[in-house]
Amino acid sequence: MPGNPNTLQFAPSSLREEEPALSSALCCIFRGRFCRALLQNRNAQQFEKGETLYDVGRNEDSFFFIRSGVVKIGTVTETGEEVIFDIRKAGEVVGELSASNSPRMDRAVALEATEAVPVSYEEILETIQKNQPLLRELIQLFCDSLLNAQEQVTSLAFRDTMHRLTKTLLDLAGQLGRPTGNRVEITAHLTQEELAQMVAARRERVSLGLGLLRRHGLVEYTPHGHLVVDPGALRDYSAKN
Amino acid sequence: MPGNPNTLQFAPSSLREEEPALSSALCCIFRGRFCRALLQNRNAQQFEKGETLYDVGRNEDSFFFIRSGVVKIGTVTETGEEVIFDIRKAGEVVGELSASNSPRMDRAVALEATEAVPVSYEEILETIQKNQPLLRELIQLFCDSLLNAQEQVTSLAFRDTMHRLTKTLLDLAGQLGRPTGNRVEITAHLTQEELAQMVAARRERVSLGLGLLRRHGLVEYTPHGHLVVDPGALRDYSAKN
């Protein structure tokens, strides 16, 4: 039924072709599968490290399907302070709040070179109406976001910075992790400042915290400046202290 | 197909009647209209003050359409600490996370006598597929929730307790407020402990904060123990200090 159309790199697609293409592409990406090929007849936008996909204030109305790269989503206050709500990578979607009528305060910035396909909310709605199973996927996306935000609130309300830091590291390991033995390398360049924005603490605290964890052998740096963590040990440590 | 077993106290409705009824009911309530009558052939559940609609851990799969009353949604940690994410009242919906596959950690508790109509996520999906405009409403519901949670994160990350308190009071005035002159009465009994859980601070701080605001004439109590705030003055105060 979804008539998975040929999906080719080059062949420019007609309208009649495009819709089902979008449909299965959404399906794939919403599910987090790595079938980027399916979106290849839509034009991806390129973003370099540090470039913003959408910003607070702009009335962006598109979701972005990340084909490759890593982006942070967060916000910045009038006074220039920043928080990071979440990190998303290839195969995931950002900008879901473009579905909202209310004014939003979020933005997305590439942490490394990223390609992402913008799809307007209207197009997404249309697609969903033709491909019902996608509805569940879309809603699951919102649920995951919401869950994540609520967890962050709980964490801020009750845990001290050290616990929030270890939690953040564990989350990152889960999301961006490449296992190596019983250690996991976090495959992205995160500055301490960015970690601090995820933890909602001052950079100095993060520096101290990482130093402590390093001395205990729970964390180390690769030559490339990536973090390598030992999730098991980290969890233990966090539980004990 | 939705095989909704008849549910009625009085008029049992046929299947053919029930569906459109649910559809327009959803429509109305999602939009926040006060047309409770439309849901009257579904059975509402009664909850007394303090009773929980759904709890963490239980695998509740229903949304609740609040017909009357006020509920808090929040969570509680292993160690018994509580946060409140949001307050919802008649005409609104809670339990949207029952749409999630992932394990949730939220719960809803009545702040006063409340009646709410539970509708399973499956039923909601079916209804939406027959009544497309509802889709937008449902998604807006998720967006509002998410927006709210993100705002709470930002607030916790950057504002001190006093600012969070005034913000909470202003939000409450907006949601539960009954205007009286240029003051607004918050039409619910909120203990300082509950305010503290919304602000994510210790009760003592809230007590001190309210005392301060009261001395400045920005807040007062009604004989019934409700709070009355002066939103304009409160906003000024919050901006200055």
Add this chain to the structure above:
DNA sequence: ATCTGGGTGTTATCTGCATAACAGACAGCG
């Protein structure tokens, strides 16, 4: 009327974290 228990107001002390201010490491660039 007394007792109880939940809510409130207040203070004194302790502590985690922000603040501020550097010094070193390293990378790219003139």
Add this chain to the structure above:
DNA sequence: CGCTGTCTGTTATGCAGATAACACCCAGAT
């Protein structure tokens, strides 16, 4: 090559808010 900018590590000082411990009030129960 030394210069710049960005990132990291480390300290000393100050403060907001947690902790702890009360006394007070009022409503409902006995």
